[in-house]
Structures are given as structure tokens and as C-alpha cells.
Amino acid sequence: MSVIDKQERSRIAATLPARVRLLPDGGRLWLIGVSAAVCIAFAVMSDAPWWLSAVAFLALSLTIFVTSVPSSDSRHRADFSANNLRRDLDHRSALLIAALPDPCVVVNRRGVVVMHNEQAASAIVGLRMGEPLSFVLRVPAVTEALRLVLAGGRSPAVHFGERVPIERSFEAFVEPIHVNPSSAGSIPDYVLIILHDETKRQRLETMRVDFIANASHELRTPLASLLGFIETLQGPARNDTPARDRFLGIMRQQALRMSRLIDDLLSLSHIELNAHVRPQAVIDVSSVVAQTVDALSPLANDNQSRLQLTCEGAPFAIRAERDEIYRVFENLIENAIKYGGDGQTVRIIIDREPAQDGFAAAVRVSVVDQGPGIAPEHLPRLTERFYRVDTQTSRAKGGTGLGLAIVKHILARHRARLTINSTLAEGSTFCVRFDEVFQGDASCHPIVKEGS
Structure with a gap:
């Protein structure tokens, strides 16, 4: 009998009448045997008829049986008390798991999730009660550690990484839970998995x-x-x-x-x-782009270039950190001014892109220049740190080789997408797509802003 079962029995027995506190089967047989011996001794040592001793034996046996077996009502009360105790224990365990700061999951011997906290639900997409953990946490190292612990062994900490939707690293601790401490070393009743974010x-x-x-x-x-x-x-x-x-x-x-x-x-x-x-603040990306255009107009004037901003259907609400989004378009527009050629027009277009290719409808910001263009072999590496198409030209214009790397990492944090299209002798288009929080007012008039 486990420790919890013993505690339940003791607690239930203390709340029931004395007549309902059960005697073990061996105890009842012992009392009946003693009663039989007393009746036989009474018949031998007295002149009473044998049938009188038999009646006395039957009466004693019936009394022992009746007083040691609970009534159906008493058994109902005992079952009800046991269920309440189990619910109380489950509630306390849930509170303990919920209070832990790291993602925690408890599975039974079949690997099915029986308890988890909110942190685990956020860290493991699709985690559900009553379903095998292996359905949503497809990490071979963790699966092997769980199998080892469920077989009665011990597992060292497991390190693993997730790349979708963002790159994250975890250290998993897989520990057995024995309801009865004396059964330590055997097959556990449950297994606790703790994921520490590294x-x-x-x-x-x-x-x-x-x-x-x-x-x-x-x-x-x-x-x-x-x-x-x-x-x-x-x-x-x-x-x-x-x-x-x-x-x-x-x-x-x-x-x-x-x-x-x-x-x-x-x-x-x-x-x-x-x-x-991921940022949670909601901003209007069109206002950030307009502010960037105003700030870079003097640089465009120095290069005899023009900045043209076209925005149809504003506002465009996205979840973002304003300063970082400003940095993105500052880099993209500044590059278009520097490398797009003197006397050219840099167009910045903000609009909505309909859903396509499995992607939801998005806010699209395009920066289009009329420069010499970029050769196709350079396009895949443009966002690498310190990668330059033309090192001498980049350094002469004050470039550090980190601008597009910064753009890439900011957009990755915002779950945005950057695409680059370029044709030699025609120009380049850098397009950024954001998930829109809500649709803007379609009745807003188009905004056309030019800086020269």
C-alpha cells in the first residue's frame, strides 16, 4: 500500500463511526475461532444442552461480522471522503507546479500529460492534457531520457534547441516521481520534465x-x-x-x-x-516611415536625390518597437540614397499585400532605388555581417558592413519578412512585410510625400 493510500485510509477512518472501522479478514476469523472455543468449553463443563452452545456460537459470530463490516451508507461516505482527499492532493500539486518559474510537465507511465503550468503551454506549442508529450515535443534526446526514466533509470540533463518560430535553447531535467518513497529505484508513478530556458x-x-x-x-x-x-x-x-x-x-x-x-x-x-x-506595443508603421523620410531628406539633398513616400490606406497597425523599426527603415533608405546613384528618385511605398502562398495578409513597405543594381550571386549574402558587394565604395561612403545585418535581426525579432530583388542597371527593391494587428480605415486618403 502506498503512502498516499495509507494517509487516505487513516484520514477516512478517523471521520467514521467506530463500528465502520474495518477489521482485517484475519482478525475476524481469529475472533470467530475464539468464540467457538469458548462455546465448546461451556458445553463440556456445564450440563447445558449442546444446541444452546451452538446458538451462542452463532450469535457471537453474527455480532462480530455485523460490527466489523460497514453499511452501504458508510462505504459511500468513505468513498466520498477518499475522492475529496484525492482532489485536494491534485489541487495542491497543481498549485505547486503552477508556482514554478520554468516550464514544467508531468506525465504518467504511458507518457501522457497529466499536469503542466502556463509556462509550459507557452514554450511547447500544442501541449494538451491527456495527450502524449511526444506528440508536441519531438526531441529525440528528451524522448530517450523519458524512456530511460520510465524504465526505472536516471537521465542526465538534456540540452536541445528549437529553430521554429524562433531560435531558442533549453536544458531539460527529467526526474521520476514515486508516490511511495520506499519504491525509489523502481518504475516511477509519474515523471516530471522541467525545461530551463538557456x-x-x-x-x-x-x-x-x-x-x-x-x-x-x-x-x-x-x-x-x-x-x-x-x-x-x-x-x-x-x-x-x-x-x-x-x-x-x-x-x-x-x-x-x-x-x-x-x-x-x-x-x-x-x-x-x-x-x-517579441514586441507587444502597437504602432502605426506609416508614421515611423514618414519620420524617417523627414530625417533623411538633408542627406538626399546632398546627393541630389529625391525621396518619394506613397502610403495608401493608413494607418497600418503592427506590433513593434518604434525605435527598432525606425532603425530598419533608416538603414534601408540611407543605403538607397548612397548607392542608388546621384540625381535619382528613391521611392518608399506602403500598402497591404493580400494573403498568398500560405501567408496571411500583411503590411508591405518597399524601398525602391534606381541604382546600378546588385549581381545575383551577392543577394543571398547581403545580410551577413561585414559582407560588402564593393568594399572600397562602402568604406568611402562610411559604411560599416553591419547595416543589413541589423535590419535582418530586428525583423527576425518582429517576425517580419525581408525580400530583396535587384536587376543590374535597373535598380533594387527591398521589401519588408509585417503582420497587421487590425485593418486600417479604408476611407483614409492616400498620402504622397516628397522630399527633395
Whole structure:
């Protein structure tokens, strides 16, 4: 009998009348035997007729039987009390599981989910009570650990990753639950699976390694340039005023390049750190794009370019972090101005895209330039860190090689999609698609804004 069964029996017995507290079968037989011996001794030692002893024996046996077996009403009360106790225990267990900060799932010997908390429902898509855990958590390492524990063994912590809908890392602890502590080491009654989210820790470690590698690689060139000019100014050009002024100007440009590079690296690290947390604020993306166009109009003027914003059907509500979305379109529009050719028009178009190819209807923002275009072999790698189609041109225009990498990571956090289409000698189109929170007012007038 398990510990819980013993506790239930003791608690139920304490609430019932004395006549209902059951004697074991062996105890009843022992009392009946003693009664028979007493009746036989009474018949032998007295002159009473034998039938009188038999009647006394039957009366004693009936009394023992009646007083040791509960009535149907008493049994009903006992069953009712036991059910209440089980419900009370289940309720307490559910409260304990719900209070744990990590995703927790309890399965029975058949691997069927019998209990879980809200964190588990959020971490494991499709998790349901009464269904096998293997239906929704298809991780071979976790399945093997569960099989091992259900067979009476022990399993070490299991590390695994999920790539859909976003990349996450977990450490799973699979532990047996024995209702009776004395049965430890045997087949468990239940198994507890705890999933500890390792995403943030692993991202920090990856960011640390990437930051050191990227910074050392990209900072080496401007630092070498600065050291060379400093040595020149300390030596042959010490008293050469024109050369000193020219060198100082170049040194300032290299210092500004290093400053931009460090700012972009820090921004990228911050974005990656929060990549698994989807923004919940609702903003109008058309207002953010309009603000970006206003801010970049002076740069367009310097390049003799025009910015044309077309927005039909505003507002366009999306779940996003405003500053990060501003950074996305600042990078895309700035690139179109710099690399789209002087005297050209950069068009920014905001509209709605109907559902197609399995995707729901979306808000679409397109940045279209009339530049020289990008060769097809470069398109798949444009969003890689420090990848440049033309290194000399990019550095001459102040590029760090991180702009599109930042765009990619911000859009991944927002569950948005970026597509790039380009034709040589015709131009490029960078298109961003967001899930719309609700439909805008169709009666809104189209917005056409030009900056020149």
C-alpha cells in the first residue's frame, strides 16, 4: 500500500463511526475461532444442552461480522471522503507546479500529460492534457531520457534547441516521481520534465565571442592607419603644416569610422540579446516611415536625390518597437540614397499585400532605388555581417558592413519578412512585410510625400 493510500485510509477512518472501522479478514476469523472455543468449553463443563452452545456460537459470530463490516451508507461516505482527499492532493500539486518559474510537465507511465503550468503551454506549442508529450515535443534526446526514466533509470540533463518560430535553447531535467518513497529505484508513478530556458545565456556567450572576433577584425585597419599617421606626424611631418592638416583630417575620418563601427556592434548585440522576446506595443508603421523620410531628406539633398513616400490606406497597425523599426527603415533608405546613384528618385511605398502562398495578409513597405543594381550571386549574402558587394565604395561612403545585418535581426525579432530583388542597371527593391494587428480605415486618403 502506498503512502498516499495509507494517509487516505487513516484520514477516512478517523471521520467514521467506530463500528465502520474495518477489521482485517484475519482478525475476524481469529475472533470467530475464539468464540467457538469458548462455546465448546461451556458445553463440556456445564450440563447445558449442546444446541444452546451452538446458538451462542452463532450469535457471537453474527455480532462480530455485523460490527466489523460497514453499511452501504458508510462505504459511500468513505468513498466520498477518499475522492475529496484525492482532489485536494491534485489541487495542491497543481498549485505547486503552477508556482514554478520554468516550464514544467508531468506525465504518467504511458507518457501522457497529466499536469503542466502556463509556462509550459507557452514554450511547447500544442501541449494538451491527456495527450502524449511526444506528440508536441519531438526531441529525440528528451524522448530517450523519458524512456530511460520510465524504465526505472536516471537521465542526465538534456540540452536541445528549437529553430521554429524562433531560435531558442533549453536544458531539460527529467526526474521520476514515486508516490511511495520506499519504491525509489523502481518504475516511477509519474515523471516530471522541467525545461530551463538557456537562450539568453547562450546568446550572451555567442555575442561575446562574435564581438571580440568582429571588433578585432574591423578595428585593425583604422587603428593601423591612425598609428601610421601619428608616427609620420611625430617624425618627418613634424613641421610640415599642410601635411599635418591633411593627416589630421584623415585621422578624424578613421576615428569616426571606428566610432560608428562600435555603435553598430553594440546595437547588434542588444538586438540579438532580446531576439527571443517579441514586441507587444502597437504602432502605426506609416508614421515611423514618414519620420524617417523627414530625417533623411538633408542627406538626399546632398546627393541630389529625391525621396518619394506613397502610403495608401493608413494607418497600418503592427506590433513593434518604434525605435527598432525606425532603425530598419533608416538603414534601408540611407543605403538607397548612397548607392542608388546621384540625381535619382528613391521611392518608399506602403500598402497591404493580400494573403498568398500560405501567408496571411500583411503590411508591405518597399524601398525602391534606381541604382546600378546588385549581381545575383551577392543577394543571398547581403545580410551577413561585414559582407560588402564593393568594399572600397562602402568604406568611402562610411559604411560599416553591419547595416543589413541589423535590419535582418530586428525583423527576425518582429517576425517580419525581408525580400530583396535587384536587376543590374535597373535598380533594387527591398521589401519588408509585417503582420497587421487590425485593418486600417479604408476611407483614409492616400498620402504622397516628397522630399527633395
